[in-house]
Amino acid sequence: MQAYLKKKKIHFFVTHNVETKASVVERFQxxxxxRMWRYFTHRQxxxxxxxxxxxxxxxxxxxxxxxxxxxxxxxxxxxxxxxxPPPRRPKKKKSMDIGxxxxxxxxxxxxxxxxxxxxxxxxxxxxxxxxxPGYKLLDERxxxxxxxxxxxxxxxxxxxxxxxxxxxxxxxxxxDKVLVKWLGYPASFNSWIDRTSLQxx
Numbered sequence: 001m002q003a004y005l006k007k008k009k010i011h012f013f014v015t016h017n018v019e020t021k022a023s024v025v026e027r028f029q030x031x032x033x034x035r036m037w038r039y040f041t042h043r044q045x046x047x048x049x050x051x052x053x054x055x056x057x058x059x060x061x062x063x064x065x066x067x068x069x070x071x072x073x074x075x076x077x078x079x080x081x082x083x084x085p086p087p088r089r090p091k092k093k094k095s096m097d098i099g100x101x102x103x104x105x106x107x108x109x110x111x112x113x114x115x116x117x118x119x120x121x122x123x124x125x126x127x128x129x130x131x132x133p134g135y136k137l138l139d140e141r142x143x144x145x146x147x148x149x150x151x152x153x154x155x156x157x158x159x160x161x162x163x164x165x166x167x168x169x170x171x172x173x174x175x176d177k178v179l180v181k182w183l184g185y186p187a188s189f190n191s192w193i194d195r196t197s198l199q200x201x
Contacts, residue, residue: 031059041122044166095151096135100127102154104137120155122166122184127154140189164199 005012035055036048048055060072067074067082074082096102103120125145130136134148165182172179177192 028059032056035059044164096127096154096156098127098129100156101125101159102127102137102156104149105153105155122182123186123189124157124159167198170198 002012032055035058039048039051039055040046061070063070069078101124103122103124106119106121123139125137125139128136128138128144130148132148134150135154136148137145139145166184168181168183170178170180171190173195174192176195178195178198179190179192181187182189182191
């Protein structure tokens with residue numbers, strides 16, 4: 001193998017430092033997997049082959065912060081620009097109005113967490129009035145959530161009418177009703193729904 005690589009003038013090397021591997025490729029893979037996981041969650045499927053080309057095409061058409069343009073727009077004459085560090089822009093402070101629907105950041109469990117795993121709760125909350133820094137939250141039943149949260153811990157979301165909510169499992173069946181455990185929600189949200197409301201996706 002080494003002789004073949006030498007003949008083809010291919011420089012092959014292996015790094016044992018986890019911090020200095022193919023960082024650009026690994027970052028692309030992480031971004032792609034993040035988009036795949038969002039698709040999996042939204043469509044309740046793990047089949048991605050039908051949308052893989054669309055995901056990659058969207059990645060290449062999206063403006064990248066580090067290079068200041070979309071990858072599909074990069075030309076040889078831009079090479080000198082891409083070697084320069086991007087200018088730092090001051091971060092805008094997040095501000096959320098009372099009543100805004102949000103998700104909470106999931107806790108990280110260490111260095112071995114996968115960056116493309118879901119980062120936010122399935123359960124949604126509403127921003128409540130608060131005196132002082134940070135945000136207070138109410139759950140979907142209007143009950144207060146213990147603690148105060150920083151803006152970085154919240155992600156504003158829009159819940160659409162008619163949105164399908166995935167269930168974790170059916171707990172009990174009675175004639176035309178089923179007791180379900182909602183995916184990503186505590187057991188206190190278990191509820192009876194019409195059997196006809198269940199959909200296979």
